Amino acid sequence: MSIAYTPWPAEIAASYREKGYWTDVPMTDILIRHQSERAEHRALICGERSWTYRQLELDAARLADSLLQLGVKPGDTALVHLPNVAEFYIVFFALMKLGVVPVNALFSHNRHELSAYAGQIQPTLAVVSSRHSLFADNEYPQALSQQYPSLQHWLVDGETSDEAPLGHSLAAAIKGELTATHIVSDNTVSGSTTHGHNDALRSWPELDASEVAFFQLSGGSTGTPKLIPRTHNDYYYSVRASAEICLLDRDSVFLCALPVPHNFTLSSPGALGVFYAGGTVVLAPEPSPMTCFPLIKRHQVTMTSLVPPAVTLWLQAAADDGSELASLQFLQVGGARLGESLARRIQPELGCQLQQVFGMAEGLVNYTRFDDSEWHVLNTQGRPISEDDEIRIVDENGQDVPRGTPGALLTRGPYTFRGYYNSPEHNQTAFDQDGFYRSGDVVVMTDDGYLMVVGRDKDQINRGGEKVAAEEIENQLLALPEITQAALVAMPDPVMGEKSCAFIVTTNPKLKTIAIRKHLRACGIADYKLPDRIETVDAMPMTHVGKIDKKALRQQIADQVHAQLQPQPEKDVLS
Structure with missing residues (x-):
């Protein structure tokens, strides 16, 4: 089964092939093309570990083989949530070999974002790191597996609790030696399984580069x-x-x-x-x-x-x-x-x-x-x-x-x-x-x-390269009963370029910033999306069509920031 997407018109697609832009070669070629003369050249360094092109391709193939043995198949989708580690690329190429389509979430993403991605792709597989607080125990993985029954398989990079294993070890899967318990969709824990590595790695599905x-x-x-x-x-x-x-x-x-x-x-x-x-x-x-x-x-x-x-x-x-x-x-x-x-x-x-x-x-x-x-x-x-x-x-x-x-x-x-x-x-x-x-x-x-x-021209804050959607944070702010109106806008910052400022109208004049931040964190919002500043106003400025005038709010906070950055005149000291 292939993933549905909006295709290019046939005439335009044909011209892209004719001009050599599209070669109908899948991206697995990126590693395979170096398996002869460059096989022993160093491809990847992560801390004290390194991989040659031969080793990187072999690890990706072994992982793909392990996934096949688990029951992951071409056309499945995967949720990947890994930090800057070599395993990210091993997983990336392994999934491509199988024709499994991943979403590669940022490691700064939290429950809110990961649940949204899972809801859209209905993944069969999740590849996560125990270094993230979401995967320090079974609570969130079990909830996600229960919410999305398609999510049958978990691979975990790093150490997990012996009392509450999340799933198979990613390291073992890469070696072709799976021995672990794993979460299944009915929230029970299955028994131990072992898969030995098949030295004669299987041939992979023929990939259609237009997919x-x-x-x-x-x-x-x-x-x-x-x-x-x-x-x-x-x-x-x-x-x-x-x-x-x-x-x-x-x-x-x-x-x-x-x-x-x-x-x-x-x-x-x-x-x-x-x-x-x-x-x-x-x-x-x-x-x-x-x-x-x-x-x-x-x-x-x-x-x-x-x-x-x-x-x-x-x-x-x-x-x-x-x-x-x-x-x-x-x-x-x-x-x-x-x-x-x-x-x-x-x-x-x-x-x-x-x-x-x-x-x-x-x-x-x-x-x-x-x-x-x-x-x-x-x-x-x-x-x-x-x-x-x-x-x-x-x-x-x-x-x-x-x-x-x-x-x-x-x-x-x-x-x-x-x-x-x-x-x-x-x-x-x-x-x-x-x-x-x-x-x-x-x-x-x-x-x-x-x-x-x-x-x-979109309602978005570019916080040092990380994009924050205003509507997403506004919806979470409005979930607090004390907040009746909310508007998130960009404010200038000399280091980040832009930071975010949330303007709110509230029925509770004693509502504290710390309580608002606590609420947003409880919603599972990534930290970089939390408002850098919160301003309480009696009423929002409105446009002539009755919408919150964000242009006016941006100007208001920009003026405030500019005034605060100006050097203050020295006070006269009376002798």
């Missing part, structure tokens, strides 16, 4: 997280083209410091681009300079990717000692707009070239090129990957605006999807009648085709 390989996560503005079906054909093209634009080769060493499931770190060109080129991926648990600088020196890292707030921290740390960055050739910055003043500091202070990246999990990716002028690198977010990336920039009436004029970005192309998963009503507004995706970004296009990001 869905996995789901990406939308950073959209609606209350329910939307899923983006990415096919082998469209995603593999984006990976190959990105690797070519970024001049990756077998000597490329990529430090993955941002979360591994992000589209940025997965394919722009990310780990998949480096694997495609035959280079080496080094994993960092988080992007702080204290963690990353020693890894760059130790492994002679040549490239990495950051969001602007992390760049600020790196610049501060490099001012004390940047000698560990000598091997770094270029730094990609994306996820949020990079200010020109910060961009200008990267080359002289970090000693590497800047590459700006503006992309989206839905498809379109833009890069500055290494031979671009200094002005383009410092002031724009690049130009699209493909000549067939079609761009429209329109006004509020949907009419094209002249170049140099801000407008809403619409796009379609050989790696931009055609519809969110199982969301027909939302797709009616997310796409125009010609199949152009409304990205929600406000951009300016230069005369030579480069994009400059101005802001967002």
Whole structure:
């Protein structure tokens, strides 16, 4: 069984194949292509552990074999929730071998997000880490399995309680030696099972590259997280083209410091681009300079990717000692707009070239090129990957605006999807009648085709690269009986770019911020989505059509923040 998705029109799909964008080769090819001359080259480093291309492919094959023995089959779906560990990639390639379609949740996601994803895909398998508080015991896994009877199998990375095992050990499954109890859908615990490794690994199902390989996560503005079906054909093209634009080769060493499931770190060109080129991926648990600088020196890292707030921290740390960055050739910055003043500091202070990246999990990716002028690198977010990336920039009436004029970005192309998963009503507004995706970004296009990001026209906060949907948090705030109105808006922040401010109208003047945060945490909201600031108002400003005037609220909080950042005059001291 294949996953249903909105296809490209047949005539357009045929042109993408004719032009070589779509090769009808599945993404399992990324590892398989290195199994001869590059088999013993180091592919992946995670802490003190490392894998050659041969070992990485073998571990993925063993895990796929174990999953088949458990009863996981092609066409099933999986919920994957892992931190920055090598096992993420082993699971990713193993599931692709089987034709199992995963959602790769961010490790910062919590019960609210994971339950929403499970509700949409009805997974057969969950792959989780005991390092997350949700999986420290059986309570949430049992509840999820009970709510979604399709969820029959659990693999757990890390140590679990002997009294309450969550499921099979992921490490044992990768070795082909499963011996564990596991949760089943009726909330009982099954007996112990053992699967020995089959040295003659089976042949895998023949994959159709036009089918869905996995789901990406939308950073959209609606209350329910939307899923983006990415096919082998469209995603593999984006990976190959990105690797070519970024001049990756077998000597490329990529430090993955941002979360591994992000589209940025997965394919722009990310780990998949480096694997495609035959280079080496080094994993960092988080992007702080204290963690990353020693890894760059130790492994002679040549490239990495950051969001602007992390760049600020790196610049501060490099001012004390940047000698560990000598091997770094270029730094990609994306996820949020990079200010020109910060961009200008990267080359002289970090000693590497800047590459700006503006992309989206839905498809379109833009890069500055290494031979671009200094002005383009410092002031724009690049130009699209493909000549067939079609761009429209329109006004509020949907009419094209002249170049140099801000407008809403619409796009379609050989790696931009055609519809969110199982969301027909939302797709009616997310796409125009010609199949152009409304990205929600406000951009300016230069005369030579480069994009400059101005802001967002969707109701969304970009908190240092992490997208927070206002509607999602507002709905949770309104679940408190004391809150009668709620509006979440972006407020400026010198480090994160944007933070969130919740304006509320309440019947309880004694309602404390700590109680509101406690409520949101109890809802299972990821910490980065919690409002950074909460303002109580007597009444909300309203538009002429009776909606909360968020433009006025954004201006109000921006004025407050600006006033607070101004230096205070010294008080006169009377002698």
